[in-house]
Amino acid sequence: MQIDFKAREITVKLVYYGPALSGKTTNLQAIHKLVAADTAGRLMTLETRDDRTLFFDLLPLTFAGSGGIQVRFKLFTVPGQVIHNATRRLVLQGADGTAFIADSQIAETRANQQAFLNMQENLKENAIDPVTHPLVIQFNKRDLPGVRTDEELDRLAQKGREPVYKAVALRGTGVIETFLGLTDLTWRHLEAKHQLKEKFGLDPDVFLADVRERLGLCGEAAQ
Numbered sequence: 001m002q003i004d005f006k007a008r009e010i011t012v013k014l015v016y017y018g019p020a021l022s023g024k025t026t027n028l029q030a031i032h033k034l035v036a037a038d039t040a041g042r043l044m045t046l047e048t049r050d051d052r053t054l055f056f057d058l059l060p061l062t063f064a065g066s067g068g069i070q071v072r073f074k075l076f077t078v079p080g081q082v083i084h085n086a087t088r089r090l091v092l093q094g095a096d097g098t099a100f101i102a103d104s105q106i107a108e109t110r111a112n113q114q115a116f117l118n119m120q121e122n123l124k125e126n127a128i129d130p131v132t133h134p135l136v137i138q139f140n141k142r143d144l145p146g147v148r149t150d151e152e153l154d155r156l157a158q159k160g161r162e163p164v165y166k167a168v169a170l171r172g173t174g175v176i177e178t179f180l181g182l183t184d185l186t187w188r189h190l191e192a193k194h195q196l197k198e199k200f201g202l203d204p205d206v207f208l209a210d211v212r213e214r215l216g217l218c219g220e221a222a223q
């Protein structure tokens with residue numbers, strides 16, 4: 001998190017992590033499409049010819065908090081291809097929260113596991129504790145055949161600490177819910193660490209309700 005006292009601006013870094021082709025870029029594209037233009041900035045993507053992220057994508061979302069504070073969420077994606085590990089580590093630097101985008105296809109189970117371990121390693125490399133780091137998990141591509149069942153994902157959700165979301169990012173389903181879940185978890189973590197309410201008069205309940213309200217309609221529209 002960056003605080004600019006002069007500009008009265010707080011910048012929060014959120015990273016979309018996961019194996020190659022799980023739909024990280026598609027999540028940002030869907031958010032960009034669903035969120036009103038006064039909230040979402042320009043989506044910057046850097047892709048190779050076959051749609052693979054080479055470096056990262058970036059989408060800024062800006063919200064007005066109470067007391068004239070601007071809160072900017074910078075959403076990044078990492079490149080999922082195994083060879084781009086150095087870039088993934090770099091993008092994860094200073095992350096305040098992470099959404100792990102898993103591929104629901106049974107055939108991708110191993111790739112998900114490897115990417116998850118890789119994320120934990122890279123968090124540690126960046127001196128971020130994977131145990132306390134705000135993390136949500138999204139199982140994407142629910143529309144495809146050969147995916148893990150809803151029951152299996154529900155069981156996983158019950159077993160783990162992290163909130164789990166199901167999505168079809170290509171249709172915009174579940175992407176706003178995932179983002180709101182990540183924002184909620186991340187903001188509460190930042191509040192505990194930096195006392196934003198005390199310093200800026202930014203009440204977490206009021207601010208998060210405001211974010212939900214502004215994006216809530218987008219989630220419903222996507223169903």
Ligand SMILES: Nc1nc2c(ncn2[C@@H]2O[C@H](COP(=O)(O)OP(=O)(O)OP(=O)(O)O)[C@@H](O)[C@H]2O)c(=O)[nH]1
Binds near residue numbers: 022023051079080
């Ligand atoms: N059927 C289906 N396809 C999806 C869904 N989400 C993404 N895709 C497709 O999966 C492919 C990969 O999506 P990307 O968003 O580029 O994946 P990525 O995770 O950014 O991939 P890297 O940048 O290589 O790490 C594209 O062809 C998307 O259209 C989904 O929910 N359902």
Ligand SMILES: [Mg+2]
Binds near residue numbers: 024026051053077079
């Ligand atoms: Mg990508």
